Amino acid sequence: MRVVNLIQRKRDGGDLAREEINFFLQEYVAGNIPDYQASAFLMAVFFSGLTEQELLDWTESLLSMAPALDLSDLPGPKMGKHSTGGVGDKTSLIVGPLVSCTGITVPIIAGQGLAHTGGTLDKVQSIPGFNTHLKAQEFKEVLRKAGLGIIGQTDDLTPADKKLSSLRDTSGSVESIPLIAISILANELAGGIEGLVVDVKTGSGALVKKMTDSRRLAQTLVSLGKRLGKKVISVITDMDQPLGNAVGNALEVMEAVEAMRGAGPADLVETSLELAARMVSAAQPDRTLESVKEQMFQLLNDGSALQKFRQLIEAQGGNPQIMESFELLPNASAEFVISSPRAGYVSRISADDIGQAVMLLGAGREKMNAHIDAAVGIVLEHKVGDRIQAGERLCTIYYNEEAHLEEASQMVEDAFHISSTQPEARPLIHEIIQ
Numbered sequence: 001m002r003v004v005n006l007i008q009r010k011r012d013g014g015d016l017a018r019e020e021i022n023f024f025l026q027e028y029v030a031g032n033i034p035d036y037q038a039s040a041f042l043m044a045v046f047f048s049g050l051t052e053q054e055l056l057d058w059t060e061s062l063l064s065m066a067p068a069l070d071l072s073d074l075p076g077p078k079m080g081k082h083s084t085g086g087v088g089d090k091t092s093l094i095v096g097p098l099v100s101c102t103g104i105t106v107p108i109i110a111g112q113g114l115a116h117t118g119g120t121l122d123k124v125q126s127i128p129g130f131n132t133h134l135k136a137q138e139f140k141e142v143l144r145k146a147g148l149g150i151i152g153q154t155d156d157l158t159p160a161d162k163k164l165s166s167l168r169d170t171s172g173s174v175e176s177i178p179l180i181a182i183s184i185l186a187n188e189l190a191g192g193i194e195g196l197v198v199d200v201k202t203g204s205g206a207l208v209k210k211m212t213d214s215r216r217l218a219q220t221l222v223s224l225g226k227r228l229g230k231k232v233i234s235v236i237t238d239m240d241q242p243l244g245n246a247v248g249n250a251l252e253v254m255e256a257v258e259a260m261r262g263a264g265p266a267d268l269v270e271t272s273l274e275l276a277a278r279m280v281s282a283a284q285p286d287r288t289l290e291s292v293k294e295q296m297f298q299l300l301n302d303g304s305a306l307q308k309f310r311q312l313i314e315a316q317g318g319n320p321q322i323m324e325s326f327e328l329l330p331n332a333s334a335e336f337v338i339s340s341p342r343a344g345y346v347s348r349i350s351a352d353d354i355g356q357a358v359m360l361l362g363a364g365r366e367k368m369n370a371h372i373d374a375a376v377g378i379v380l381e382h383k384v385g386d387r388i389q390a391g392e393r394l395c396t397i398y399y400n401e402e403a404h405l406e407e408a409s410q411m412v413e414d415a416f417h418i419s420s421t422q423p424e425a426r427p428l429i430h431e432i433i434q
Ligand code: URA
Pocket: 083, 084, 085, 111, 114, 165, 174, 179, 180, 181, 183, 184, 187
């Protein structure tokens, strides 16, 4: 079998057989296919797509490379939560603790930031001491102790996805519906879950921006899940402006903690409660959605989720004191304020541009395995729909290096649109597909 023939066939819209997909994945992971051929192959998939059979074959091939985590001796249902990626999306840090407060085990196998979007893995790694490099059995002990855990892709659970995702990230093929669906299901199913809620983002800050494409991704996740014998619920949520106010790894951990103290931004809280409620109700189908939602609201506001988050940090070796003392998290050395050039309404905040600006400040990777700066980011002072005065602060940029500040601040300024009329509000939850 020659790799170049597979690339050419996919490039020209042809189908691949199961053995050919297996061959490509096995040989790439073994280091026998160079990155330049693998990137060309992924780019061919980006343009030509995959058939339903290829989707299934690809995911099963990834899953066959390592046994999934066996959580059968842990009590209660096991539910996963994943996001297709957004800007300021720290919902996993809130949803995981909330859901696990109900006795459901939540194993989260998280990814690094991709393209302009942030990754849950990068966020928790900003907590001093928090160890995401656990072996499968160590992860299981964390789940037993805390009821939830967050790790990155590991060689003993998901040997291929880390390599493939990093390659996609640095070679421009992240935004592919079949590759996103495969990556999410292969990661999550390796964690031994029984069901999964996927937050499918739509809008300028999402990897898949148009509603029609987001719906297609949501449906692909549900149908691929079904073929793999797992219940998947896709919740299509808004990502046209950043979620919450904070964008940047440590800043987002701080905001998640605030939200679990009952003081989170309304959009972040509403989205997190909806996702958590969908997970619990999938695991406890006899209850009404309303009663589950009430319970989630209570657990968020009575300190239970916060307590669970503390247990998670402790179980993974992190310093739980960060919850009372944010100065123990990485903090940037300098600030730069962006003010409004005129009075009016904030009519749009391009999440894509905000995400790109935060990457420029150092929060994202230009190359595979590059170091990122966990302290940098942006905190929004206003969101879409707010009335503002000329000269009023729109947001603050937190940075360490001057090098890209000028370019990043220009991008942030351009991301804010100010108009004389109040814009129509977009819904936070667009659709549920199951
Ligand atoms: N999340 C993933 O795990 N993979 C993707 O490709 C996109 C979002």
